[in-house]
Amino acid sequence: MKRRQFIKKTTLSSLTALIGTEIVFGEIMPLGYEPLALQDPNPFKMFNKSKEMVVLNNMPWNIEAKAHLLDEKITSNEYMFIRNNGKIPKHVDAKNWAVTFDGESVKKPKTFTLQELKTKFKHYTYQLTLECGGNGRSEFDPPAKGNQWTVGAVSCATWTGVRLRDVLKAIGIKNDAVYIGYHAADTHLSGDPKKEAISRGVPMTKAYQDETLLAFKMNGKDIPLVHGYPLRLVAGGWPASASGKWIKGISVRNKVHDGNKMTGKAYRVPCNPVAPGEKVKDEQMCIIESMPVKSLITYPKSGAMLALGEKLKIRGHAWAGELEVSQMEYSIDFGCTWNNCSIEKPANRLAWQHFSASISFPKKGYYEIWARATDSKGISQPMVLPCWNPKGYLNNACHRIAIKVK
Amino acid sequence: MDKHDKFKKSVKVIHKGFLLIFSLLGVITCILFYAMIDPTFLTFRTADTSNYVVVEEIDEDLIENGIHVRTGLIDAKGLMEVVNNCTNCHSAKLITQNRMNKERWEATIDWMQKTQNLWDLGKNEEIIVNYLVTNYPPQKKGRRLGLTNIEWYDLED
Numbered sequence: 198m199k200r201r202q203f204i205k206k207t208t209l210s211s212l213t214a215l216i217g218t219e220i221v222f223g224e225i226m227p228l229g230y231e232p233l234a235l236q237d238p239n240p241f242k243m244f245n246k247s248k249e250m251v252v253l254n255n256m257p258w259n260i261e262a263k264a265h266l267l268d269e270k271i272t273s274n275e276y277m278f279i280r281n282n283g284k285i286p287k288h289v290d291a292k293n294w295a296v297t298f299d300g301e302s303v304k305k306p307k308t309f310t311l312q313e314l315k316t317k318f319k320h321y322t323y324q325l326t327l328e329c330g331g332n333g334r335s336e337f338d339p340p341a342k343g344n345q346w347t348v349g350a351v352s353c354a355t356w357t358g359v360r361l362r363d364v365l366k367a368i369g370i371k372n373d374a375v376y377i378g379y380h381a382a383d384t385h386l387s388g389d390p391k392k393e394a395i396s397r398g399v400p401m402t403k404a405y406q407d408e409t410l411l412a413f414k415m416n417g418k419d420i421p422l423v424h425g426y427p428l429r430l431v432a433g434g435w436p437a438s439a440s441g442k443w444i445k446g447i448s449v450r451n452k453v454h455d456g457n458k459m460t461g462k463a464y465r466v467p468c469n470p471v472a473p474g475e476k477v478k479d480e481q482m483c484i485i486e487s488m489p490v491k492s493l494i495t496y497p498k499s500g501a502m503l504a505l506g507e508k509l510k511i512r513g514h515a516w517a518g519e520l521e522v523s524q525m526e527y528s529i530d531f532g533c534t535w536n537n538c539s540i541e542k543p544a545n546r547l548a549w550q551h552f553s554a555s556i557s558f559p560k561k562g563y564y565e566i567w568a569r570a571t572d573s574k575g576i577s578q579p580m581v582l583p584c585w586n587p588k589g590y591l592n593n594a595c596h597r598i599a600i601k602v603k
Numbered sequence: 604m605d606k607h608d609k610f611k612k613s614v615k616v617i618h619k620g621f622l623l624i625f626s627l628l629g630v631i632t633c634i635l636f637y638a639m640i641d642p643t644f645l646t647f648r649t650a651d652t653s654n655y656v657v658v659e660e661i662d663e664d665l666i667e668n669g670i671h672v673r674t675g676l677i678d679a680k681g682l683m684e685v686v687n688n689c690t691n692c693h694s695a696k697l698i699t700q701n702r703m704n705k706e707r708w709e710a711t712i713d714w715m716q717k718t719q720n721l722w723d724l725g726k727n728e729e730i731i732v733n734y735l736v737t738n739y740p741p742q743k744k745g746r747r748l749g750l751t752n753i754e755w756y757d758l759e760d
Binding site: 252253254255256257336337338339340342343344345386387389392497498499500501502503509565580581582594597599601 | 692693694696697700701702703704707711719720741742743744745746747748750753754755756757758
């Protein structure tokens, strides 16, 4: 966007009024120069994202993928959704980056530099599914407040780092430890330095899992800034907000962590099911832990047309929070009949699984292909919206694409 | 009479003198005032305008097809109150994405005041809430909407 250079202009305006004539050189500026503050930031360039990604919000930055963009088995940065609660840190000094471990339940507070974390502890790499708790929010009725995610706030990249468990064991944790909470370098939208943009966490059982990492690499490279460079907590299978970016501190708490977005209604759903639109008291809201079973058809893109007699090959991914997907089905008749897809084993625990199927159509016409995953406990995705909740979390309704047979 | 004319003349001269002195003082004040804002103003500069372009004037509050172009908000009564109070901390996209009734827009404002450092909106609150309820009311979606905006294409093998 080209915008008038009006910083100088406004300071000149009082003078203009005094003199009663126009000051001309406020109107000109060097060729090719645009004042930094007035530049229209191009998020696709700034974050190396595909131009097909959808910007939901630019303050703070929130960007989602579309189903067909997530076709890769391992999500690359180009198609990874961005979810921010605050402002991305401006000055990241990875060389002097340090993480302080404190809280009621550490034997003694301890600070490790990033370099020490990298050299003192063994490295592990896992492919981990990170899905925003509010993915699918746009479908709830009555609508829920917040970014209106459709289907694209999910990714499954590989993350390399040290196990949080190894670091906590080295520090020494008391027996009364209940929860860990992270502290990060992003800043609150209001600019208030006393406020944290987000400070969530997980119970000790999740913190101690093999796959819970303090990660410094994503897909084998430094983590992109917008995804948490230089250090990110990664807790796969849980709302991605538990995977704090730009980690500066971990507090080991003797109670459920009470940082920003842990309390009230944030990342919580009613403990007991409620009617759509029903008011729910804060005490009746329970923290979301494992994400529910879900799947996405990533090929073909919705809207494909083919000739009668041609077979349609579909593929996609399915995931189930802490669990594994045990069955994957598709329907071309709005759920009257279901057929099995083949489904691969996950690359490791908490990674999404790939499914595929080859479909024949009985006659010409309009079809929808609906996909339904079932987890290892026998729980399936619903075809309609799951239980309504005030903040619009956990929509795991079946994904579908439109097909025409000519 | 002669004396009176002489007196009139000298008053005119003094008046002119005063005018001159004051306008000179005015100009000097202006120059000094400007130098205070832009100290480089008083240093000599070579006037090279070959590398300069005239920047096109863009209306900050341009309305096109009923939409306030800069923010994407619907042009309606209360627009500027919303722009001025609601787009400082967060994007207008957070408004245009959402659909709420009066009670819930009010609750949202209340929440922002309690936790997000939003100021007291005074008499603008009513204007803002009315704007939001009128232009961004909830839409009925039921338990599942049909697929819309399908872009049809021939699938290549």
